[in-house]
Amino acid sequence: MDLDPEGIFRDDSDEDDDNLHEREANKEMVVYLIDASPRMFTPANAAKPDEKQETHFHTIVNCITQSLKMQIIGRSRDEVAICFFNTKEKKNLQELAGVYVYNVTEREQLDRPDARLIKEFSCVEDSFMNNIGSRYGITSGSRENTLYNALWVAQALLRKGSVKTVSKRILIFTNEDDPFGGITGAAKTDMIRTTIQRAKDAQDLGLSIELLPLSRPDEDFNMSLFYADLIGLEGDEVVQYVPSAGEKLEDMTDQLRKRMMKKRKVKTLSFAITNDVCIEVNTYALIRPTAPGTITWLDSISNLPLKTERSFICNDTGALLQAPQERFQLYNDKVVKFSVRELSDVKRVSSHHLRLLGFKPLDCLKDYHNLSPSTFIYPSDEQIFGSTRVFVALHSSMLRLGRFALAFYGTPTRPRLVALVAQEEVISSSGQDEPPGMHMIYLPYSDDVRYPEEVHLTSGDAPRATDEQIKKASNLLRRIDLKHFSVSHFANPGLQKHYGILEALALGEDEMPDIKDETLPDEEGLARPGVVKAIEEFKAAVFGENYDQEEAEAAAAKGGASKKRKAIADAASQKSAAYDWADLADNGKLKDMTVMDLKTYLTAHGLPVSGKKDAIISRILTHLGK
Known part of the structure; x- marks a missing residue:
């Protein structure tokens, strides 16, 4: 079973320059905006008398710490900034009140997740009140708007890099669904208007603003009061965005992981629908084998990585030769020469990555056809405009008619037949669970299918359960x-x-x-x-009924045999102790002893006793190290 079809899960060190550019284009810059108001330090749930009450602030710190650890392993090129708002102290380049940037001080560049940041941030709660402090940033009679200031600071932190090559995101953590609930009148209307406008300006610049709401024990988080307008939700999106009331607080880590660890494309394919119609699709890995990493060999003196080079040397003169530009193959006693380009053309079995062959009913696709992990494909309009429209038409028709597409996946190394199975979008109260698209299932070759031998038994011979x-x-x-078993869990x-x-x-x-x-x-x-x-x-x-008694008797019989073997070994040890075996071996007197006496040494030391006298003596000498 090949868990890595076509090398789409290969290590980053194996990528060429083109893939390296694509990998850099997928880098993300994230600013965590954490509400530090006193409400975040109240108990998050109704704990039992003997249990320690956990706060929302503690939960968020743990979630972000785990997220940073995962980013170091899987996405170490991403950059992050941690920013608290509704704080007593201020620390930001704009000198705005109530905003404290934790890990970015006198510079504008964001940090890559490292051990120092994780270690310091995981302990931030211990000294938070003394060093940073907490307060209500939006109060009656004050014109300060700390949420507005926090969005301004986050936008400034994400100024570096183009949105075409870098994904920029702002994640807001809070349990206050109405930050302007303490004020009324024109001041409240003005603050709401300016804050929402600030968020829209950031979104117009390509910044994505997301919210991870936390519900307090006495009430659920109401998105419609303010945050639905802030992040741009309408209609049913408001209800679908908020987690269901039955979700527990510890699920926040999984929610953050889903939003931070989004699927990234591993390859772009051209999909030939007909000879004249070709669209573009992206492929995504659903299952990725995780390995500790490749071994890097270092020079023992300089401690620098070693590089492997291959040279061709003439057998006659010892001169250094250039790499041969031609290959040859013996055929009918003739030397047939091929250039590197010709060999590449011979191996190329298709001009397109993916070519549609036809359609079949879904019941023709059997479970045993899915021998290796499938690849998820999704349309893209980056290079071929209109690909999404054609893909959607094909996708909806396959769902409506209950068909899967049979396609030819032509690669230079391994041509395959694949089945394209359409998947409908699945949406729950916590958001999108499964996106629409197609699963590309790698169909087996005929030799991969094994048919079990049929054994014909009569009704009397076949075992039957009562x-x-x-x-x-x-x-x-x-x-x-x-319940709800999945190997991915x-x-x-x-x-x-x-x-x-x-x-x-x-x-x-x-x-x-x-x-x-x-x-x-x-x-x-x-x-x-x-x-x-x-x-x-x-x-x-x-x-x-008496199966346990039979097991006990079998165990007792086995125990009796082992006791007998132990008694024989003890007797042999006592008899063997009467001889100085090392002295006998040095003086060559082992050959004068009887076979039975020699076997006492072997039995005492748990060695095989089979063989002739010479083999037994050799075995004893080997055990003595002679």
Whole structure:
């Protein structure tokens, strides 16, 4: 099973200059705007008497810390700035009140996530009140508007770089759905108008403004009071944007991960619909094998990375030759020469990356056809204008008629037939769960499909489960069924331990972080009385009522055999101790001993006793190191 079709998951170090330019174009610049008003330091939920009450501010600090750690591993080229608003102290280049820029001081460049930033920010809550302070930034009788100031500072921080090559985002964290609720009259109207206008000006410059709302225990976050207008939501978008009331506070980390770790294209393909119609699509990786990284060999003296070079040397003269420009192949005792360009043309099986062949009903696509992870494709109008319109027409027709498209995926190294399966958009209360598009499934070759041998048994020979056994098995499966199971929910424990060691070294921590192995069975869940009862009933139905007694007798018999072997080994050890084996080996007297005496040494030391006398002596000498 090839987990890396066509090398789309290759390491960054393997990319050429063109892909390096594409990778840099996908860089993101993010400003985290964190509300530091006193409301953020109130308990986030109704905790039990023995539990420590957690605040929204603490939750946001943990979420951003985890996000920064993931960015170091997966997206280390991104740049971030952390900014608090509604603070007593101010620190920003614009000298605006109530805004404190945490990690960007006397310069305008944003920081790349590093160990120092993560270590300092994770402890910011301990000294926040003493060093930065908290206050209500928008109060009655005051003309200060700290939210307006925060948007102004964030826009200034994101001034560097073009929106065509860099994605710029502002993420706002707050639990106050009406920041201007404490004032009334013309002052409130003016502040709302100027703040929304400031947000629209930022969006006109290509900046994306997003909100991660937090609901207080006594009331839900109401987007329609202010923030729907700030980020530009209309109609049903307001209801879909706010998480459902049943979501727990710890889900905030997953929400932030979904918004920060967006899918990025790995390749752009040309999709030939007919001979005269060709559109452009982007491909996205749904499953990416995670590896610790490539090994970099360093020079032992200079500690610089080593580079591999290949040279051609003449056998006769030893002179350095240039790389051969031609290749040859023997055919019918003749030398057929090929240039590098000709070989490349021979391997090129298609002028297009993707060519449509036809359509088939969805029931023709079997489960065993999906042998390797699929690739998600989505239209793009960057190079070929109108690609989205053609793709949408094809996508809607395939959904309506229940068809999948059969296409030829021509690459120089591995031509494949692929199935394009249309996917509908899925939207829930927390936003878009699945985007519209197509899954490109790599169909197997005929040799990849294995047909099991059919064994014809008579009705008397074939084992049949009784109705009672089937009933107990069904009950057991219902008890241990994993709800909403998905393989993507489990992290690789080996890689998590590897990253945990790197994290401890980078942050200078003395103790290793606790790594939970999610692949191990849930022992606590299996120990529930209902599950234990279902397992015992299933065993009794299959093996009989006295199966536990039979297991105990088998274990006892096995224990008796082991005791007998131990007694023989002890007797051999006592008999072997009577000889000075090292002295016998040095004086060459082992050959004078009997085979039975020699075997006592082998038995005492757990060595094989088979073979002739010479083989036994050789085995003893080897064990003695002679």
